Amino acid sequence: MSEMVEVVVDDRSYNAEKGSLLIDLLIKEQIKVPYFCYHEALGADGNCRMCMVEIEGQKRPQIACDTFIKEGMEVRSTGENIEKVRTDILELELINHPVDCPVCDQAGECSLQDFYMDYGLNDSKISIPEKVKGLKKVDLGANVMLDQERCVLCARCTRFTDKITHSHELGIIGRGDHARVSTLPGKKLSNPYAMNVVDLCPVGALTSKDFRFKQRVWFLKTVNSVCHGCAKGCNIYIDHNKMKYQDDVIYRFRPRRNDDVNGFFICDEGRLSYKALQEERQKKMILKHKEIFENEALGAFQRLLDIYKMSITVLIDANLYTEEIEAIFDFAKKIGANVHAPLDVYRDEDFHDDMLRSSDRAANSKTIERLKIETALPTKSGLLINFNHPQSFESDALVNFSTHQNRNGDLILPMATYAESSGHICNEDGIDQYCEQALHMNDPVPTVIEWLEKVGS
Amino acid sequence: MKQNITVIPRHGSSFKDKLFLPAIYDGVKVTFKHLFDNVTDINAVDTLEYPEEQPTDITDRYRGLHRLTHRADDTVACVACFMCATACPANCIFIEATEREDGDDEKMPKSFFIDTLECVFCGYCVEACPCDAIRMDTGIFSLTGNSREDFVLNKEQLLANKGAFGEEISCARG
Incomplete structure (x- = not known):
């Protein structure tokens, strides 16, 4: 020191x-x-x-x-x-800045706007007949849109591609008033972390094509959470909003600084994972292709437990919160079931890189290991109770607790995603992190813990 | 820093004020004056035989039904900046933004709804608009419909409303 x-x-x-x-x-x-x-x-x-x-x-x-x-x-x-x-x-x-804040997506979180309120608030002494024009809508690639007029030439974006990703796609070309950010001719911005330049840009020059025009930022509510895309556990902000007469919707993920885990950035795949989280949600309780009510569902579940009580296997998804995994583990012990959480399905060596992305695509596999849950594939059983694990195995009867609509089975029960509940996850380096509940849906689906409480009572 | 402070004298502490009776007398005097006038000359009563007779005294400051203004090329002047929706105390403006393709601006409303049943006609949306795109100068003071949905005006209806005082085109996006 x-x-x-x-x-x-x-x-x-x-x-x-x-x-x-x-x-x-x-x-x-x-x-x-x-x-x-x-x-x-x-x-x-x-x-x-x-x-x-x-x-x-x-x-x-x-x-x-x-x-x-x-x-x-x-x-x-x-x-x-x-x-x-x-x-x-x-x-x-501000000489050549277009001051088009009403149409600019950065308005509300723009440094230039903030500094103008702090230090400007004056009429300009400089009068020029016409501002230098630039291209307003340049698709740089990787979901990044450039507005050359709004750029203050801080070079954060070019330094990001030079120093952080070492991909060198962006540069500043031209001189004086005509200097502007650009890619090489015919080349596009393309690296797995490219969308971080949108957060880095202090003004509205770089905006996200994905978030563009969807919401004004001052409507958004922000909670602290952790990305569930891989075992790295990058810290994120979840920006969501419940508009009048509508349901709570996530509009974007943004990186949250944590020097122990992800630093300042997240990967694009994690950033865009909010979409899959909200699409095709399982909302209904289904018994043999027929929609049922909760008391019928609990009755059917109890009957299945009674019929197959000698041969039950419980499958646990390694993306669930620690609290949920522990609750399922206790429940399985109570009903005398075998507990399995096969982790091989989460391995994705292609996803791995030296920055943030981990080849382990499960957010909480450390907890599975800590609780010494069997990670081998289960053998054929009478009743298989699957808590959102992506794989399915042979069994006489199948109960699926599922967040998304990609499941079949005798009984399908919807459960809340990580954005609809709160809890801890442990990342691959053993750091335990808390995720706040972001969404408060109009018709909430029960969390795993709520389901298990209902089954127990 | 020198502060400009004006001390305003407090009224109502004198004996006359505390008695209330002189003030009541003043009020009753006005009431009886009007009663006397109306009873003696029935034609002097300020009544409008609505709806056969329509009001003629609507000024350009009257806050009537909303409209969306046009540009010179007849397209919508609104840039979907959500200032009106942000300022709206009744939260009755619902906008969805989309890309504007003709190059005039980047953004325009894909849909624009005003729920006039929720609207309190405060005029904040007009004040907030940086593009002079929303106005309440139609002079329309009554809106009728058969269902609640009839009172939710969409973009096309708002664009079709005409200004009653000659100004058709947005002053900021002309």
């Missing part, structure tokens, strides 16, 4: 690592500093000039993102001078 030194920011002293970036200290201590180009994952670039601070002993204001902390530094982040500098830089930023 390097030496800690004392620095003074706005008459308060802080301890910081010598030689670290000043902007990191300001961000950590939540001292307001505007910036476009700096990002903790991408490092300093120093092109936007927004993060100006005054440093005692220096003639001119300095950018905080490229200033290293020194012993006894005195920094001023507020005051008339510095506000004026920020206002002027913002004014330059």
Whole structure:
């Protein structure tokens, strides 16, 4: 660990690592500093000039993102001078900006909009006959749309493809007013993490084709959750909204920072997995192709348990929450069933890469291993009770607890997805993480635990 | 910082005010004056024989039924920014946005519904609109229908409503 030194920011002293970036200290201590180009994952670039601070002993204001902390530094982040500098830089930023916030998808979560409210709110001193025009709708590929007019040339997106994915698809071409982000001719943005540039873009230049025009961001409610796409357990925000007279719907997943797990990013497959989660949901209770009510379903389930009580196998999906797996495990012990959770079906070596994606496509296989649940394939049994496991095995009778409509069986019972309930999952590195409940449906389907309580009573 | 503070004197603390009777007398005087006028001359009564007789005093500030304005090329001026839906205190505006293909703007409403049974005719949507795309200057003060669904106006109905005061085209998206 390097030496800690004392620095003074706005008459308060802080301890910081010598030689670290000043902007990191300001961000950590939540001292307001505007910036476009700096990002903790991408490092300093120093092109936007927004993060100006005054440093005692220096003639001119300095950018905080490229200033290293020194012993006894005195920094001023507020005051008339510095506000004026920020206002002027913002004014330059806005010369060619189209200010089409009403049609811009970023409106509501746009840094430029926020900084304008903080430092702008003035009429521009600069008058130009016509703003420089750019292309408004460029499909960069990988669900990313570019609006060249709105771009502030912070180069976060190009640095992402250079430093993080090393795929180098994006670059800034042209000079001066005509500089713009582009791909090579005939090439498209294509890497499994490409949609992260939409989150990185501080303005509305890069927007997601998938989310574009679906909702204004200020309508969305956000909860903290964890992606169930693979065993990595990347932290996400679930943005959902229940519109008037409609049901609760997830509109997007966004990465949530967790330095121990995924850092700042998630893969595109995980990001888009919200669609499959809500499509073709199993909502009805079905007994031999006929829809039934809950008391009939519980009666039928109990009858099946009584008939086959000597030979019951319980299958557990390794994507369920720890609480749910434990409840099923206890239930299976109570009825004297064999418990299986075959994990081979979740292996997908093609999915694996060196960044975030894991070849284990089950979110909670660590818990299956911890509880020492049998992972071998089950042999033929009288009654097979499948708790959403993707495989099916030979049996005389089959009960399926299922989230989606891809199942058959004598008795099919719907169950809540992970977005409709809350619980813990343990990722492949043994980190236990909590997922909040996002959706509150108009007609909620029971969770596994609710089903087991009903069966028990 | 110097603050401009105006001290407003408090009324109602004098003996006359506390007695209430002078104020009641003033009110009753007005009532009886009108009663006397109406009884002596029946034609002076301010009554409109609606619906045979229609009001003629609707001004351009009157908040009537909503309409969506047009552009010069007769397309919808709205860019589906949801400002009206955000400002609406009754939450009675339902918009679905879609891509606009003609290059004028990026976005336009695919569907636009106003539930006039829920609407409180406050005019916030008109205030909020950055494109002068929604107005309440149709002068239409009554809407009739046979079912609840008749009162939910769709995009086509709102575009078909004409402005009653000469301005047809959006001032911001002309």
